[in-house]
Amino acid sequence: MELKIAIIDYGAGNIGSAANALRKCRADVSIAKTGKDLQKADAIVLPGVGSFSCAKRLAKLRKPILDSISKKPFLGICLGMQLLFEESEEARGSALGIFSGKVRRLKCKKLPNVGWREVKVRKGRLFSGIRSPIFYFCHSYAIKESENASSFSKAGKENFVASLERENLFAVQFHPEKSGACGLKLLSNFVKIATQAKKRQAELASSVQQMRASARAKGA
Amino acid sequence: MQLKRIIPCLDVKGGKVVKGKSFKRLAYAGDALSLAKKYYREGADELVFLDIAASAQGRGTIKRLTRAVAQEIFIPFTVGGGIRTPSDAGEILQNGADKISINTAAVENPALISKIARKFGSQAVVVAIDAKRSQNSWTVFTYGGRKDTGIDAISWAKKAASLGAGEILLTSMDKDGSNSGYDVGLNAAVSRAVNIPVIASGGAGSARDIAKVLKSGADAALLAGILHRKETTVEKLKKGLKSLKIAVR
Numbered sequence: 001m002e003l004k005i006a007i008i009d010y011g012a013g014n015i016g017s018a019a020n021a022l023r024k025c026r027a028d029v030s031i032a033k034t035g036k037d038l039q040k041a042d043a044i045v046l047p048g049v050g051s052f053s054c055a056k057r058l059a060k061l062r063k064p065i066l067d068s069i070s071k072k073p074f075l076g077i078c079l080g081m082q083l084l085f086e087e088s089e090e091a092r093g094s095a096l097g098i099f100s101g102k103v104r105r106l107k108c109k110k111l112p113n114v115g116w117r118e119v120k121v122r123k124g125r126l127f128s129g130i131r132s133p134i135f136y137f138c139h140s141y142a143i144k145e146s147e148n149a150s151s152f153s154k155a156g157k158e159n160f161v162a163s164l165e166r167e168n169l170f171a172v173q174f175h176p177e178k179s180g181a182c183g184l185k186l187l188s189n190f191v192k193i194a195t196q197a198k199k200r201q202a203e204l205a206s207s208v209q210q211m212r213a214s215a216r217a218k219g220a
Numbered sequence: 221m222q223l224k225r226i227i228p229c230l231d232v233k234g235g236k237v238v239k240g241k242s243f244k245r246l247a248y249a250g251d252a253l254s255l256a257k258k259y260y261r262e263g264a265d266e267l268v269f270l271d272i273a274a275s276a277q278g279r280g281t282i283k284r285l286t287r288a289v290a291q292e293i294f295i296p297f298t299v300g301g302g303i304r305t306p307s308d309a310g311e312i313l314q315n316g317a318d319k320i321s322i323n324t325a326a327v328e329n330p331a332l333i334s335k336i337a338r339k340f341g342s343q344a345v346v347v348a349i350d351a352k353r354s355q356n357s358w359t360v361f362t363y364g365g366r367k368d369t370g371i372d373a374i375s376w377a378k379k380a381a382s383l384g385a386g387e388i389l390l391t392s393m394d395k396d397g398s399n400s401g402y403d404v405g406l407n408a409a410v411s412r413a414v415n416i417p418v419i420a421s422g423g424a425g426s427a428r429d430i431a432k433v434l435k436s437g438a439d440a441a442l443l444a445g446i447l448h449r450k451e452t453t454v455e456k457l458k459k460g461l462k463s464l465k466i467a468v469r
Contacts, residue, residue, distance in 0.1 A: 017294075
């Protein structure tokens, strides 16, 4: 069963890399620009290279995104993670506001925080099978603390949240699509989780159908 | 912890990798895409592709190569050579490169740095500097090392950083192709002068050479000849670096 993943295109930078990497993980990838595109997908990825001011461009898709997050596995990458929060020091305007808190500018001298960093994993299905988690980061803003944090990293001496996980809602501050074998493993974990969710959904649908059929038979 | 990066560099002409010695004689080293994949599998942290022909005909080739790399290699990569305008840069980035590098065009038109940085972010702009020692300082050369600009390399690096460059790719023309070690003095001086990462280039002969320049302040080491000639592999070099107490992936 091939998993249909929609990558949300809201005009923020290079979404080709995420598409290429997810295709490598055997997903059937499409680019979503409308709410309808999101409905057709089994799972959603919100990528992002750019600034929080892109939240404005996301406004049109806000409702369909919130709607699909409540039903389908979802992965936010980099800016796509920050946009799940209420607001950012980078730009005004509220984003999706699923997690509470503010995205803050990192304090270290050399910004953006670019390069390979170790990640300390606290929990999380996304990291399953990754023995030494090292990922590629490229950002100047981050979330400092969250009860849904699944891993942390450091920029200079400053700790920040490297990933979030809650049910089937995932977000990573780093770029798995640029993190070599570690990144591909993480993305294929996401594909696996989403495929299982899709299977369960299909099983549930078919058992409901059977129940209705047998209820009808008994009634008659 | 900040991990130091090992970056193989592929000088590309018509889809093939060539390797010069001190900016001159060119020797053939293989197909660019297959070599890039090999370095990726060996554990390279990033890749740099420099289109050294940079002719009108070559533009098509480098764009095709950029697309192919983006589809099959999942680490950041930079493409340089022949980028003279923000729209040249945009074309390369849209084809899947993470960063572009500019050299001569930036020296002749420094505003190009800020224009590209504003449009695509500083993280996407690498300013490449070819420097040659002259007594107690270093001078910037352009046009692949053919033109002496008389500009001081350290002040140019500072200016590039202040205009929005995200990284400096610093090549020592004296050391390039020599395998006798990096110009540690040059890399240390520029690393001290700027607040952005410096990629040391020119002269890598061994893990010891790489360790030396990384300890002097450079954030990354560029390698070409010793890899293309198969004298060593990225994997072996990283093992060597770890035993020399350099934190690498």
